[in-house]
Amino acid sequence: MMLYRAGVQNIYKNTTVRVGNWSEDLELDELKMKEFLHRKEHGELLVHKVQKQLATSLRQVGLSYSRDGYVHFGNCIMLYNSVTDGVLSADPSDHPASNAQAFAVTTSTLTQAHVARNTFVIEPINQSGQNCEVLKLGQPFRLRINPKLVSEPYYMQSEPLSPFSSSKVSRRQLVCMAPSRNQDTAWKVVWKDINQRFEMDGQPVPANAEVVLVHIPTNQALSSAKLLHYNDFGQEFEVCAHTHNTVQKKQTLFSEKMGRTTTDIPQRNELSPNFWAFLTASSPEVEKLLWVSCSDVLLLLPPLPLLFFFLFRVITV
Numbered sequence: 001m002m003l004y005r006a007g008v009q010n011i012y013k014n015t016t017v018r019v020g021n022w023s024e025d026l027e028l029d030e031l032k033m034k035e036f037l038h039r040k041e042h043g044e045l046l047v048h049k050v051q052k053q054l055a056t057s058l059r060q061v062g063l064s065y066s067r068d069g070y071v072h073f074g075n076c077i078m079l080y081n082s083v084t085d086g087v088l089s090a091d092p093s094d095h096p097a098s099n100a101q102a103f104a105v106t107t108s109t110l111t112q113a114h115v116a117r118n119t120f121v122i123e124p125i126n127q128s129g130q131n132c133e134v135l136k137l138g139q140p141f142r143l144r145i146n147p148k149l150v151s152e153p154y155y156m157q158s159e160p161l162s163p164f165s166s167s168k169v170s171r172r173q174l175v176c177m178a179p180s181r182n183q184d185t186a187w188k189v190v191w192k193d194i195n196q197r198f199e200m201d202g203q204p205v206p207a208n209a210e211v212v213l214v215h216i217p218t219n220q221a222l223s224s225a226k227l228l229h230y231n232d233f234g235q236e237f238e239v240c241a242h243t244h245n246t247v248q249k250k251q252t253l254f255s256e257k258m259g260r261t262t263t264d265i266p267q268r269n270e271l272s273p274n275f276w277a278f279l280t281a282s283s284p285e286v287e288k289l290l291w292v293s294c295s296d297v298l299l300l301l302p303p304l305p306l307l308f309f310f311l312f313r314v315i316t317v
Contacts, residue, residue, distance in 0.1 A: 074131035173241035244271035
């Protein structure tokens, strides 16, 4: 009986008789091919989108050079984190769940060069500072995304932790790039050592030195730890707003009881996930560097693992 069924199946398999909705299936295949050719002609395929994203995000840009060793308003800088050994980077294709218009930020070690996605511009808030003036410790500022990445102004923003707004991995206070200029985009720089923070307030912010960035509305420090965050560029690390403090609660409470300090004076030092450095150019030539090609842009070649990642994604999708 089984041999008879197999023979019948082979007969129907080798015949030219069309069964089922063969006409509709043929028409559907033709429509799919026409749609594919149309998307290919107009550059709407996934591989074209990936190429465009790489071309925009990995575009070589200039980096400001500090002649006096300090950070100034209007400088184009990179933010380096000592724990992840990466730089702050924005991804225009990665949107937080709570804000579809915002961009996710991470610390990335994939690209060490100064490109569009990992360079930012320091801007003053109101009349607290003007361009070319020195940024001082405790002075509010905004961190704007590089205009070469997106033409619209996007600023690093954070908001209080809530069930609807939190970071992707650790579920802590969300940090993203948003197209708004409100109080949630206000940040300040404080001295790294808690014992010298009061005396150093108002002093210029040193370039290429570790400091702490604090979100003014929530008083939480910018943080990045080795918590994996996967995006179109591969494996990067999460960025959130969370103050990592040392364990000194008993000594702090005793000092407050004895009247030696008050609750508004910080007593516990931040830990290494909160330490950042404003990286500037190593020479004046880097600041004036212009990479020009036939399209007025020179693209950096990504590392081979990144290319394989995109190729695998295109094939699987």
